[in-house]
Structure formats: C-alpha cells, structure tokens
Amino acid sequence: MAHNAFITEETIEGADDGPLAGRTVAVKDNISTDGVRTTCGSAMLESYVPPYDATVVERLTDAGATIVGKANMDEFGMGGTTETSAYGPVENPVDTDRVPGGSSGGSAAAVAAGEADLALGSDTGGSVRNPAAFCGVVGIKPTYGLVSRYGLVAYANSLEQIGPIARTVEDAAALLDVIAGPDPRDATTRFDLDEDAAADSGSAVTHPATDADYAAAADGDVDGTTVGVVTDLLEGADDRVVDRFEAALDDLRSQGADTVEVSLDSLEHAVQAYYVIAMSEASSNLARFDGVRYGVSGGYEGNWNESFARAREAGFGEEVKRRILLGTYALSAGYHDKYYKKAQDARAWVKRDFDDAFERADVLATPTMPVLPPELGKSLDDPLQLYLMDANTVPVNLANLPAISVPAGEANGLPVGLQVIGPKFGEEAIIRAASAVDA
Amino acid sequence: MSETPVDAAEVEHVAELARVDLDDQEVDAFAAQFAEIIEYFDALDEVPEVDTDAELVNVMRADEVEESLDQSEALQNAEETEDGLFKGPRVS
Numbered sequence: 001m002a003h004n005a006f007i008t009e010e011t012i013e014g015a016d017d018g019p020l021a022g023r024t025v026a027v028k029d030n031i032s033t034d035g036v037r038t039t040c041g042s043a044m045l046e047s048y049v050p051p052y053d054a055t056v057v058e059r060l061t062d063a064g065a066t067i068v069g070k071a072n073m074d075e076f077g078m079g080g081t082t083e084t085s086a087y088g089p090v091e092n093p094v095d096t097d098r099v100p101g102g103s104s105g106g107s108a109a110a111v112a113a114g115e116a117d118l119a120l121g122s123d124t125g126g127s128v129r130n131p132a133a134f135c136g137v138v139g140i141k142p143t144y145g146l147v148s149r150y151g152l153v154a155y156a157n158s159l160e161q162i163g164p165i166a167r168t169v170e171d172a173a174a175l176l177d178v179i180a181g182p183d184p185r186d187a188t189t190r191f192d193l194d195e196d197a198a199a200d201s202g203s204a205v206t207h208p209a210t211d212a213d214y215a216a217a218a219d220g221d222v223d224g225t226t227v228g229v230v231t232d233l234l235e236g237a238d239d240r241v242v243d244r245f246e247a248a249l250d251d252l253r254s255q256g257a258d259t260v261e262v263s264l265d266s267l268e269h270a271v272q273a274y275y276v277i278a279m280s281e282a283s284s285n286l287a288r289f290d291g292v293r294y295g296v297s298g299g300y301e302g303n304w305n306e307s308f309a310r311a312r313e314a315g316f317g318e319e320v321k322r323r324i325l326l327g328t329y330a331l332s333a334g335y336h337d338k339y340y341k342k343a344q345d346a347r348a349w350v351k352r353d354f355d356d357a358f359e360r361a362d363v364l365a366t367p368t369m370p371v372l373p374p375e376l377g378k379s380l381d382d383p384l385q386l387y388l389m390d391a392n393t394v395p396v397n398l399a400n401l402p403a404i405s406v407p408a409g410e411a412n413g414l415p416v417g418l419q420v421i422g423p424k425f426g427e428e429a430i431i432r433a434a435s436a437v438d439a
Numbered sequence: 440m441s442e443t444p445v446d447a448a449e450v451e452h453v454a455e456l457a458r459v460d461l462d463d464q465e466v467d468a469f470a471a472q473f474a475e476i477i478e479y480f481d482a483l484d485e486v487p488e489v490d491t492d493a494e495l496v497n498v499m500r501a502d503e504v505e506e507s508l509d510q511s512e513a514l515q516n517a518e519e520t521e522d523g524l525f526k527g528p529r530v531s
Binding site: 049266304306309312328339342345383 | 454476515528
C-alpha cells in the first residue's frame, strides 16, 4: 500500500444513504472499530480487536460513509512525524523523502494521496493540524467537548479531541457536522440544559452543534472580520514559512479582512506546560496496559509488578516509555508542585490570554508549523527539539479552543499551513475564515 | 544546569514506579535526555499563580442498569482467562 498510510486495510460499509454516502474515510488507528484490529501504532496492541465502535465510527457509518482502513500513527499519538509507529514510518505524499507530520500522519497522507476522501485523526497537541499542514490538506481540532471521545484510546484526555481531515475546508466541515454532538457515553461532551425545551418536550439537552451547519459556514466571506496575528509565534518560525503566511494575510486583507497584531505573554511557557500535563496524564492513562485484560502479556513468572513491568518493556516503544517515565517523575512526591501544579497555572494563564485576545479579534492566525516538513529519519534523536516544533499548536489544546489548518501555498515545493484559532465553540468563524484562504 | 539533576539511579527509580523495565542502554540514554528536558521544564518556575474559574458541572444519569459488553466480549482480548474471569499473575 502506498506511503504506508494504513496499518490495517479493511472495509467497513456504511448505511445506504446519508450525508456521507459514497465517501470513503480513513480512521486513525486509536479510534475503536468493532471487530477490526485497533493498534494505536503500538506493538502492545498488535492483536487487540475492540468489541465495540467508537461513537464517531457509528456516526460515520450511520451517515453513509465507507471506512477504508485504519490509518498509521505515532505510537499512542506520541510524536509529530509518524516515525514512532511500531508499523514503520509514513511517507509524505507530496515528497516521499519527508515526514507527513504527526501523530495523525497516516490519516493526512491517505487524504493527500487520494486513498480516502476524508479522514479522522485525533489532536492532543496538534496531531490533526500538524500532518494536515505538512501534507497540504485541511485539518480541524474542535473545541474540547464538541466531539465524543468514547472509543478513542486515551493519551492525555484533558487535551484531546477527534477531528476531521479533508482536501477542502468545506469537506472537513461537512465531516465535522457528522461527528459533532453530545454523547451520553462521554460526560466531557458539552451538555447544555435548556429548561424551556425540557418543559415543552421533555428533552433538555442541547449542544453547540445542535443548530450549527459547519459546511454552510465555508462561504469564504471574511469581509469585516478582524484577524489577530499572534506575533509571538512568528519569531521562531522559518522565514520561508513566514513569507507564505504573510502572503496569505495580504490575500485576506484584499478580501476585506482587517488584521491586528496580538501578543500573548503566556505562550513562552505553553510547550513546557503542555508536555508536563500530557506526560502526566499519559503516565496515568497508559497504566491500563498491564498485559492482563488486553495487550502483550508479561507472562506469569514472579509477581504482578514484575509481570506488569515486562509486558510494558516488550509492548511500548522508546517515545512512549520516555513520556510515561517523565510523567511519572512530574507527578512523583516532591516534584508535583514544582511541575504539574505550575503547568496547570500556565494552562489557566494561556486560557486567560486567549480570552483577552478575542476581545480585540474575531479569530487569530499563526503558521500551523514553524518549519517545513523534515526529512524522514532526521528527527527522533533529539526529543526536546521535536517537542519545540509544537509551539504553535499546543496553546490551542491547553485553552480547549477550536483551530483549523488550511493550505497557504508552498515553499520549496513543500506545503505551508495557516492556522486559524477561534473562541470556544467558534467553529463556524474559523471555518469561514479558512475557506477564504482555501479559495 | 538543572536544579534537579537526573542520573541513571533516578531514571531506574522512576522506571520502577512506572512499572516499565529498561535495559542499561535505555537507562543511560534517558538519563542524558531527561536532564535536558527537565531543565527546560524548570522554566515553569517563572509562571505566576493563576486562579481558574471552572464553569463545569457534573452530568449524571439515573442509576439504572444499561446495556454493556457481555462477559465473553469483555474477555476476548485477554491472554488467559479462567471460569469467565481474567487470569492475572500472583499479586505478591
């Protein structure tokens, strides 16, 4: 199969009709599919077959989509290049010597190569937007609580959302229309109580997606929109990326948008805070892999702890071990206040800074990635350097906000992505602005 | 230099807490990387205390039995089972 975009190629037929009838979808391999192996890109789950579907998978098939396979990914979503997969790296279809980004690299590569019309990824710190930018396609990270995470194998559950990837903004928005909505099986989906409706009909639950039409928002109309340019995130970026970004802003201004500069002091600490929180949550979430209920068994020699430690040595790759250990360290006695608690303060600060910025602008814009896609095989030796590549995407997850990456041309033949960030549940605003870039 | 230096012994201690066996090569590589990464995390020290205004409410459902996985489905991915139960290693 081309580009190693899929770990498992298997067709799951959808309903005969619906808004996605006739469309093919690649599903990231950390999203559970009933009866179809779901590996999370890890040797730990090489033969794991979920006994149930994720809510988003039910929604896809109910909408008539055909799932064509389980997309390759960084192991448990931990990486930005799709090189930490136990099933081998994915090539970037635009330039096969380069990485597709990650961690949803298989999802983005499948869409870019035309092997699927649409894809689902998951975004914990940029894992939908990063590969969308590097592969020249569109990716949306929804507001936390817009889309159900039921059936998504957790990495850092306070940060992650499932999000759509497509070749156009309108297609990505149409896929968001299908997957968004409240889910009684995921209490972190947004539930708003409408007491009037409860009195009338007995149904009290509303949700930001109830009356939304995301696809219709892709109308390209940015006349009068104020776009805040986050200057802090331009300083460390590659000049070729900044040139394309500035050209896209010029184009938006020519369509009637206004731009203002905004600066968020807290962003200096966003990558640190993100990694402390994500690793801490990972160390707790991945404790479920004990080799007893599922996954690689540690055998029955010795006691429970010894068996557990053997299962995890055999099943986990290097980056996953690194993050579990660093998360364990950050939560351990004596260090909790110094790292985890401070990271939560930084997270609250980032949220407050974004709230202030949205007093001055309708949406914010940054380059999605500060660099062009790296060559395959060049990134994994220096983990800290790789973490710093996430500077522009992680603040959005810390603040639970929606963001979209849309292609903004090429530099040296390689795609550059522009990121539009919106206020909480402002999906329609970011889709509208991105559709003007897309045009 | 980090205020909290990380050496091989510290990595081995954390690996034990996390229940992940490591070989010697991994321990040495992680010790060097962790020193650098944790030094970077130390900059969080400059972050002021920030109040959070959580606007979250708990969402409860009625305490009634609902559909769930049956026993064979729940056990289908286990390495070993016995009498409809998971079989784990001995506890101590």
